[in-house]
Amino acid sequence: METTKRGCPRHQEQPMQLKPPGSPFKCSGCREVGFGRSYHCQNKNCGYILHEECANADSHASHRFFHRSQFELCEKAPGNRDRYCDACGKDVLGFVYHCSLTGYDLHPCCLYLKDSISDEEGQISLQLCEKVPSVCVRCNHRNVVDGVKGWSYVSSGSGRKYCYHVSCVKQLILENLNRGYFTQETNSVGMSNREYSQLAVRSMEMVPSGGSWRRSGTVRKYTKIAVLVFKLIFSAVFGNPITAIAALVEALVSD
Incomplete structure (x- = not known):
């Protein structure tokens, strides 16, 4: 069985068990939501669970932006004051990478975000950036909050650059998670899972309503691009999509 660098603090004699993607979970380490593979304590009465990034996090690290x-x-966050992640702007509630010299803090999952992501067909390519060329598509601001720039995924290629705050992606996913969109069940008003999931994705507004992307083709092409962007950033921020989301992406793209 694979051994992790960190295990359950209450049952250290038992190795953590790696489980495939399933329902959304809250990491017991960093206290952030996860959707991908995760490590679980093998004690049946213990609910300790870790992101892959938290379970195998190095004790020391660096990042090209800092x-x-x-x-x-x-x-836990050092000091007696509240701290936030300098990548996404969200509060630090558990495991954190901290630099005592500069005072910067990063969630483990944020520190390990991919520098670039793209779809298999090469239609969409996004680069992780500290400085952005334009406002975020979702919030219409350059900074996550006052005084916090936050990181963004920025579309590459010629023409206008479209920016997506990592923070805004996290917030959108959490809002839709709380609404129950990321389940495979039919809701109480009779909406099918596919219709329910379509509503979730389209409420994301992950592609701007105007501009060259939408004018360049039909609404079908626009929807396909929106789904690709959603899938790429979702995967980068939270890990591999759960089954319902993967099925949704394939269904919408094939329409």
Whole structure:
């Protein structure tokens, strides 16, 4: 059985068990939501669960956006004040990479975000950026909050650059999760899972309503691009999509 760098603090004698993607979960380490593979304590009465990134996090790390910072993994935020992640702007509630010299903090999952993501057909390519060329498609601002720039995924290629805050993606996913969109069940008013999921994706507004992308083709092409962008950023931020989301993506793209 694979051994992780970190295990359950209450049952350290038992190795953590890797499980495939399933229902959304809250990581016991960083306290962030996860959708991909996860490590579980094997004690049947224990609910300790970790992201892959948290279970196998290195004790020390660096990041290209912070040249002067040397990050150390802490199991809780240092100091007596509230801290936020300098990548997504969200609160630090558990595991965090902290630099005592510069004061920067990063969620483990944010530190390990991919520098670039693209679909298999090469239609969409997005780059992780610290400085953005335009406002975020979702919130229409450059900064996540006042004084916090936050990281973004930015479309590459010629023409206008479209930016998507990592923070805004997280918020959109969590809002739709709370509405029950990420389940495979039929809701109480009789809407099918596919209709329910379509509503979830289209409420994301992950592609701007105007601009060259929408004018360049039909609404079908627009929807396909929207789904690709959603799938790519979702996967980068939260891990591999759960079964319902993967099925939804295939269904919409094939329409």
